[in-house]
Amino acid sequence: MSADLALLIDTAEIGRTGAVGDVLAKRTGPVLAIDHHAPNDRTIDGILGSNFPSTGELMFHVINRLEVDITADIAEPLYSAMLYDTAQFRYVRNDPEVFQVASLLVQAGADAEGIARHLFGTISKDSMLMQSRLMSTAKFELGGRLAWSPVTSNTLAGLKLDRDEIRSMVDVLGNIDGVEICVLFKDYDGPKVKISMRSRGKATVNDVAEQLGGGGHPKAAGADVLMPLDEAIAKTLPLLRAKLSPSDPK
Amino acid sequence: MSADLALLIDTAEIGRTGAVGDVLAKRTGPVLAIDHHAPNDRTIDGILGSNFPSTGELMFHVINRLEVDITADIAEPLYSAMLYDTAQFRYVRNDPEVFQVASLLVQAGADAEGIARHLFGTISKDSMLMQSRLMSTAKFELGGRLAWSPVTSNTLAGLKLDRDEIRSMVDVLGNIDGVEICVLFKDYDGPKVKISMRSRGKATVNDVAEQLGGGGHPKAAGADVLMPLDEAIAKTLPLLRAKLSPSDPK
Structure with a gap:
């Protein structure tokens, strides 16, 4: 792999990434994580925010800091990630900020109803x-x-x-x-x-x-x-x- | 009944209130509704906001206009009503305002995690x-x-x-x-x-x-x-x- 940087999202443990981890182990150059899980002794460095209930919310702040406009195409997967990881705003640690970010993503064009229907609407x-x-x-x-x-x-x-x-x-x-x-x-x-x-x-x-x-x-x-x-x-x-x-x- | 005013919440049709409706029919004095359902020819007058996905959210604005502080005791049932009526923020009509209100209610002390567990956590x-x-x-x-x-x-x-x-x-x-x-x-x-x-x-x-x-x-x-x-x-x-x-x- 010739990329300058490899990013792990939603985990900071290379050992949890299966075949991806095997590829990462063979390359030279940095691997960083963007993750909200509590760190442990296998955690690699990166943007780690275990105070966020979802990596989607953390990622929103990362993108904001990069001064990238949150378009509908960006808002849609971020909202999906938040909705899934919080189990439909259930595991939100009673943090009002979660809903502030959700509001901004819906404002930016995330189709909250459609995403909920796809992720939680039906069962096989x-x-x-x-x-x-x-x-x-x-x-x-x-x-x-x-x-x-x-x-x-x-x-x-x-x-x-x-x-x-x-x-x-x-x-x-x-x-x-x-x-x-x-x-x-x-x-x-x-x-x-x-x-x-x-x-x-x-x-x-x-x-x-x-x-x-x-x-x-x-x-x-x-x-x-x-x-x-x-x-x-x-x-x-x-x-x-x-x-x-x-x-x-x- | 000797109350000055009777309020119907979450319906504006006396015919849908069963035994309560029978009592209301016997009294004199006004009956008003606070409701988010689409009005029809049986709808009585009141504060009717069919643009709100839940009566809980409408009620938040009513209480705000009364300049009553939203305490935790008030925030808790309002958040419960919003969560239940939107089916865990599923039927939100892609309205960012829904999440703004949810954020304020959690800020005011609504136990979002506990409410979700009680309303949607288990099945009999x-x-x-x-x-x-x-x-x-x-x-x-x-x-x-x-x-x-x-x-x-x-x-x-x-x-x-x-x-x-x-x-x-x-x-x-x-x-x-x-x-x-x-x-x-x-x-x-x-x-x-x-x-x-x-x-x-x-x-x-x-x-x-x-x-x-x-x-x-x-x-x-x-x-x-x-x-x-x-x-x-x-x-x-x-x-x-x-x-x-x-x-x-x-």
């Missing part, structure tokens, strides 16, 4: 069928505080799902009223059962994942276990029930 | 089960452009759904990628089959509803028919298929 038929099958096998315990389901080849038979849809399967249970911990037992890909856990409440699940030989974040963790599905379920659920027992406020 | 387990059962009986025709499903007592058995959830059942199909017309055949409440139709594309469905003895809006219509479920389906689908045939661009 196969994604709805996956949700439907998942709900038909889901179990709810402890008054609905613990939700779990197996995911087998039957769950996914005949469906085309993209990576985001596969990843967000566990949210189907996690988005239900009253669910504090949800877990999927994915038994469709190889001999291992992949256990995906999420906590929506105060309980941590990475400690449970570690007990099963895995790991993760406090509220999002998992483990791959080499045992039959029934056994994986029987081993995991008591650990999660204990996290939600009244005697243990964690 | 029973609503998810209803969706799941509906998807398991749904049929898709014409490459997914026409979607339909019966709704029987099996679909709803054991579920507690509120009025909004019952009403939005048809959207479960209407929100799927590529669906242009969706229709539910509700056969769980009395001898009649209630047919609910929605158009997400250019086709109109009120003309089809009228052919079946019903009516409605161009993109949202229905009919109650006194015949067995199978017959209702067999009578309706050909009319809807014709609306989507390539030879008829309507």
